Amino acid sequence: MSVSIREVAKIAKVSIATVSRVVNNSAAVKEETKKKVLEAIEETRYQPNAIARSLKVSKTHTIGVIIPNIANQFVPGVVRGIEDCASEHGYTIMVCNGDGNDQKEKQYLQILYEKRMDGIIFMSHMISDQVAHKIYSLNIPMVFINTYDPEKKYPRVGINDTKAAYDAVAYLLQQGHKKIAMIGGFPKDPIASRPRWNGYKKALEQFGVPYDEDLITWGNFSAEEGYRLVHEYYVKRNMIPTAMFCASDTIAIGAMRAWQEIGYRIPEDISVVGFDNISLSPFLMPPLTTVAQPFYHMGESSMRLLLSQIHGEKIKKKNIVVPHQLILRKSSK
Amino acid sequence: MSVSIREVAKIAKVSIATVSRVVNNSAAVKEETKKKVLEAIEETRYQPNAIARSLKVSKTHTIGVIIPNIANQFVPGVVRGIEDCASEHGYTIMVCNGDGNDQKEKQYLQILYEKRMDGIIFMSHMISDQVAHKIYSLNIPMVFINTYDPEKKYPRVGINDTKAAYDAVAYLLQQGHKKIAMIGGFPKDPIASRPRWNGYKKALEQFGVPYDEDLITWGNFSAEEGYRLVHEYYVKRNMIPTAMFCASDTIAIGAMRAWQEIGYRIPEDISVVGFDNISLSPFLMPPLTTVAQPFYHMGESSMRLLLSQIHGEKIKKKNIVVPHQLILRKSSK
DNA sequence: TTGTACGCGTTATCAT
């Protein structure tokens, strides 16, 4: 197999301690012996064994990342933010697709613990009691994206969903819209859906527009659902709004397509605003007005937060809210 | 910190060997003592240390995945395919963004080797001599996605790019188009760009349509470039084709937008066909005709190939070509 | 400045 520090030592005619010292620059070594060691390393093609090192120092310089699904629209941006920050600090990431599934999440948590991650970043819509229980049993550095842990023991990073939805709907109201439909995600989802719904209601209230339950529908954040709901709910019931607030850009894409198919023009007949600002939103026809979430930034700052925990610093702020931004494009007026 | 096998042994009043045996089910243990051990494990909340185990058995059950950029349109699908297959077989993945950058790729290769991955999946456009050199120095199970290693020592999975481009352009030709523009990726890229260009030329030849260099431009696979090239090349030179073949869906998105902005209708005035079939292609206006790549499948089968290498099986087929598919939608006629 | 020796938490090979 691969050569160990021992062989290098033998060839360089020094002790393994000395080899270790030059490999890690951990202590002064005479220039001459250092050269001998370096030559021996070259000759043997020695490569340090990080596993052995980890066992010794109880640090893997690896962090676990549990996300719903890497293939989801905005997850990759977050992961990229995490990885950039991680690699910058000498860490590597292990990514796991939890699929918002209790069992899978629990199992990954277990595996990541056994593999002795230095910390874990956990992204999900909601976190079940079972998963929460598992999390607390681990007792290692952790940070949440979007979700909260029930006891709020660990920090969480995310936008202010209520305010973000409020901003979007308030903008529509300001433009004179009164009949504003909303397509949300899972109605029970306490992270993305409830707060956005609240923001919607709050805006209406503020502008003195009565809330109409019939204008609200729930899907699952997918384009297919947005498409389906427009056809099978709004059109079928002949409830044609003048504007529509969608809880995700994917929903908005499906919805816009449905409206356009049956002859409504966007934004002339119906204004549509999305949520997320995924990378293709500016290239849709028409380009989509939406609430941008700083995904990369979220990943990056969650990693930062994790690092400070790993370094033993005490976290004071448990809820790190990152800025959202309403981006006006052509799908609304 | 966390408890070791030793403490469990002490509490259960057995040897560490016995504890190891019950933890791994590696040998028969009397029911009675097994129970004692299990109780001790429960009591101490013992969790096996995978690092120590890895050091002992020289297997990490972890595989490294180097990709250009997880935030790129189609990369997440591939990674998802890899991860599903990996986790199904008890493996975990470490993902690294190489950014198609020699230095980064080399460095990640080094890190992944030091962390003793059981294998590596490498996805990139092209692989430089430096990186190739590094790869060969490692000598561990590896498989490539899209790229080849120069000596073709390791297997590679990908579509037949030439044939795929041929199919797309032949379709356009069949529809009666004669003036077909193409926007490629990096002209030097031997993986995605050259073969697709060749396929384009081959189709023209087959249909007896003369090849016109001026119809070809090169970008970098981005929507911005597609947009820019339409405006600054085709429109400015007044070279208006009747159809356009784009080497990626993102290019097509930018190009469609540019044409539409200046009043050309798609597909009535210009047909556009893309490449990749990213998840939003069906939701564009108009829905994009494109060549689908089976990303998930590519990830999955690359992982399978890696597993068989890890298990010591000899790979006979070095080039695994997965099926592409021309998907006809509304952006072409 | 350098070397010796121990321990990190396992698994595996011997005995018993």
Place this chain on the structure above:
DNA sequence: ATGATAACGCGTACAA
């Protein structure tokens, strides 16, 4: 069926 004990490859007191 069980227990001692030797590795695995490394970092680090401590001694020299």
